[in-house]
Every structure is written in C-alpha cells, then in structure tokens.
Amino acid sequence: MVGKPNVGKSTFFNALTLLDAPMAPYPFTTIAPNRGVGAVRAKCPHPEKGTPCTPGNAKCVDGTRWIPVNLVDVPGLVPGAHLGKGLGHKFLDDLRAADGFVQIVDLSGATDAEGRIDSPGAHDPAEEVGWLEEEMVAWIAEVLGRDFNRQARTVELEGRKLEEFLAQRLTGLSIAPTAIASALRNTAIDRAHPAHWSAEDLARLGRELLRESKPRLVAANKCDRSSRAQENALSSAIAPIPVVPTGADAELTLRRAARAGLVEYRPGDAEFTVRDPGRLSPPQAKALEGIRAILATWGSTGVQAALERMVYERLRMIVVYPVEDETHWTDGQGRVLPDALLVPAETTARAVAYRVHTDLGEHFIRAIDGRTHRALAADHPLGPNAVIRIVARK
Numbered sequence: 001m002v003g004k005p006n007v008g009k010s011t012f013f014n015a016l017t018l019l020d021a022p023m024a025p026y027p028f029t030t031i032a033p034n035r036g037v038g039a040v041r042a043k044c045p046h047p048e049k050g051t052p053c054t055p056g057n058a059k060c061v062d063g064t065r066w067i068p069v070n071l072v073d074v075p076g077l078v079p080g081a082h083l084g085k086g087l088g089h090k091f092l093d094d095l096r097a098a099d100g101f102v103q104i105v106d107l108s109g110a111t112d113a114e115g116r117i118d119s120p121g122a123h124d125p126a127e128e129v130g131w132l133e134e135e136m137v138a139w140i141a142e143v144l145g146r147d148f149n150r151q152a153r154t155v156e157l158e159g160r161k162l163e164e165f166l167a168q169r170l171t172g173l174s175i176a177p178t179a180i181a182s183a184l185r186n187t188a189i190d191r192a193h194p195a196h197w198s199a200e201d202l203a204r205l206g207r208e209l210l211r212e213s214k215p216r217l218v219a220a221n222k223c224d225r226s227s228r229a230q231e232n233a234l235s236s237a238i239a240p241i242p243v244v245p246t247g248a249d250a251e252l253t254l255r256r257a258a259r260a261g262l263v264e265y266r267p268g269d270a271e272f273t274v275r276d277p278g279r280l281s282p283p284q285a286k287a288l289e290g291i292r293a294i295l296a297t298w299g300s301t302g303v304q305a306a307l308e309r310m311v312y313e314r315l316r317m318i319v320v321y322p323v324e325d326e327t328h329w330t331d332g333q334g335r336v337l338p339d340a341l342l343v344p345a346e347t348t349a350r351a352v353a354y355r356v357h358t359d360l361g362e363h364f365i366r367a368i369d370g371r372t373h374r375a376l377a378a379d380h381p382l383g384p385n386a387v388i389r390i391v392a393r394k
C-alpha cells in the first residue's frame with residue numbers, strides 16, 4: 001500500500017487485515033511499516049467432489065476459499081522522497097520486497113502532495129501517480145547507479161554478463177532475471193559499454209525495471225466524497241494503469257461491524273444487513289445508512305476488488321490445490337483439499353512440488369491431474385484451480 005500521506009493507506013490496510021494500525025486525518029500518521037495478512041477469494045473445488053473441504057491455510061466459507069496474501073502499509077511518500085524528503089529513503093527501502101504496488105490516491109482531491117487537507121477538488125490525483133512513479137524510478141536508478149561507472153568498467157574488461165552484474169546490484173529488490181533481460185531489450189541501451197551509460201540511461205532502465213517487475217494498480221480512495229466523473233478523468237489520465245474506486249473507511253466500518261456481530265457482511269459484497277437494529281446506537285445507525293448510500297452508488301466499497309485485481313490481473317496469480325490422493329483430493333491424514341496455494345499463472349508442476357516441500361521438488365517423478373487423472377510432466381504449466389497429486393521418489 002503506497003501513496004502520499006493522508007490518503008487512507010492504513011485504513012485500507014486495516015480493512016483488509018482487521019488489524020489496528022493508527023489512522024488519523026493528518027500526514028505521517030504511519031512512521032514505520034505495518035505488516036499483516038489479507039485474503040483473496042477463490043472458488044473452492046470441493047463441491048465437485050460433493051464433500052466438504054478441510055482447509056488448513058485458507059478458510060472456506062460457503063464454497064469460497066480465502067487465500068492469505070501478505071500486505072505492507074508504508075509511511076506516506078512525498079515528492080523528493082528519493083532525496084530524503086519526508087520519511088524518504090526509509091520508506092523506499094520498505095518497498096524492496098513487494099511483488100506489486102497498490103497506490104492509494106485521494107480521488108476527492110482534498111489533500112495536497114504532502115497530505116495536508118485542502119478543499120475538495122483542489123488537487124488532481126493523476127499528479128500523485130505521476131510523481132510517485134518518478135520517485136520510484138529515481139530510487140531504482142540510484143540503487144543501480146551507486147559507484148556504477150567504476151564497476152561497469154571491470155565488467156567490460158572481464159567480459160562478465162551484464163544481466164548478472166545488474167541482478168547483483170538489484171538484489172533484495174525482488175526483481176526477476178527475466179525482468180532485467182526484457183528491460184534491457186526494451187530500452188535498447190548500449191549493452192556493450194555500460195561504463196558509458198549516463199544518468200539518463202540509468203533512469204530509463206530504472207523505469208523499465210519498475211514497469212516489468214512491480215505491477216501497479218491505483219485505488220481511487222475516498223470515493224464517498226468523489227464522483228464518477230473524477231474517476232473517469234483519473235482513469236483516462238493514467239491509462240493503462242487500472243483504477244478501482246474505493247471507500248476504505250466504509251469497508252473498515254463494515255468489517256468491524258461484522259466482526260462485532262452487528263451486521264452480516266462479506267467483504268466484496270454489494271450489500272449488508274443489520275442483525276438487530278435495536279442494538280445500534282444512533283451514530284452507528286447513521287454511519288451504516290451512509291455506507292448503504294456508498295454501496296448503492298459504487299456497487300461495493302472496492303477494497304476487496306482492488307486487492308483481487310492486483311493479485312489475479314496484475315500479478316497474474318492462480319490458485320492450485322496440491323493433494324496426496326488424486327481420487328479423493330485428500331492429504332495423508334484424509335483432509336480434503338487442505339492447501340490452497342497462490343502461484344504465478346503457468347507455474348509448472350515441479351515448481352508447485354517445490355512450494356509444498358523441497359524434497360518433493362527434488363524427487364519429483366510426475367504429477368497427476370485430479371480431474372482427468374492424466375500424468376503431467378515436470379514442466380507442465382498448471383491452470384487456475386488445478387488439483388494435482390505430486391508423485392515423488394521416496
């Protein structure tokens with residue numbers, strides 16, 4: 001969860017995790033990252049077998065699995081952060097390990113670049129998206145560029161592989177070697193002479209690396225104070241980055257009310273019901289009616305949708321179910337579909353084996369498709385919702 005201060009990052013994070021990270025209507029409320037676990041939904045395969053499942057890691061509610069996803073809420077970023085403005089570098093370093101960024105913006109335009117309150121519509125959220133990208137590009141270019149020319153010369157002299165040299169410099173940024181290779185291709189940079197690369201070349205490469213390795217999605221937050229026209233303007237200004245309108249505050253209220261047993265609400269739903277109107281205080285009743293109006297306008301609070309679009313569309317993840325018995329879909333203890341794993345689309349059968357256990361990956365013989373009962377080779381790419389048994393040497 002990234003963005004300028006005071007846009008609702010911690011509120012968004014709390015809504016997804018039901019944790020209690022501090023939230024307040026002024027900038028820099030968050031001064032150190034908050035870590036927690038949210039979840040994305042997937043249709044559970046158990047009805048195909050006609051038996052209930054026995055989930056271990058990902059609970060199943062009415063046929064919907066909730067697959068855990070690690071989330072990090074970081075302090076607000078301001079223009080000039082890579083030079084140390086605001087909480088600067090510290091903030092950027094918290095982003096290293098992320099697979100993707102959900103940028104929260106203030107769609108209502110009622111906060112300036114430093115997160116100070118202003119009148120609604122005074123600021124254009126598209127600008128936040130623009131300068132945040134520049135900050136991240138500058139940050140990656142800086143990580144790449146430290147003592148670059150001297151080291152690049154030795155790479156040239158020793159004829160070392162450029163990709164390896166760059167990968168080494170980018171360690172910890174969670175950037176795949178394939179992303180480095182395609183960033184090099186896309187920038188058409190002079191591969192033979194890295195020692196001659198200019199600061200501009202490094203920035204171009206940084207921009208490509210960011211694009212290749214850290215998919216982004218914008219949550220246009222505070223939609224309760226915004227219009228569809230504002231959403232459309234933002235979407236066209238920052239295309240092709242997808243925009244999901246969100247009301248983090250409303251989602252948090254609903255989830256907490258559901259936890260307290262006051263309402264029936266499932267994250268992502270378009271509606272909720274009050275269990276016992278007599279139990280609500282007048283302010284609670286009023287807040288919930290306000291949220292009803294938000295749901296009527298926007299269809300949902302958008303928070304769950306934003307996370308799921310990030311995971312499924314932007315990160316291209318799928319859910320697979322490893323089992324030990326391909327007929328009953330059970331593990332060794334007879335539990336049905338115990339594990340639901342999020343893996344990149346087209347992950348191979350062997351890679352899933354490694355995810356389950358290193359031994360299983362190393363001693364992999366074949367996998368068996370739980371639906372067709374056909375054998376799958378190690379490099380067979382898996383599709384969404386695959387149920388597979390892995391056969392390994394003992």
Ligand SMILES: Nc1nc2c(ncn2[C@@H]2O[C@H](COP(=O)(O)OP(=O)(O)OP(=O)(O)O)[C@@H](O)[C@H]2O)c(=O)[nH]1
Nearest residue numbers: 005006007008009010011024028029030076248249
């Ligand atoms: N109207 C409205 N206000 C919201 C929404 N989400 C969050 N807020 C409010 O925005 C303010 C800032 O929320 P935080 O979650 O602390 O924002 P942040 O981005 O984490 O802020 P920093 O940690 O300072 O960077 C709080 O007053 C929230 O109640 C929303 O969907 N609608």
Ligand SMILES: [Mg+2]
Nearest residue numbers: 009010029030
């Ligand atoms: Mg915060």
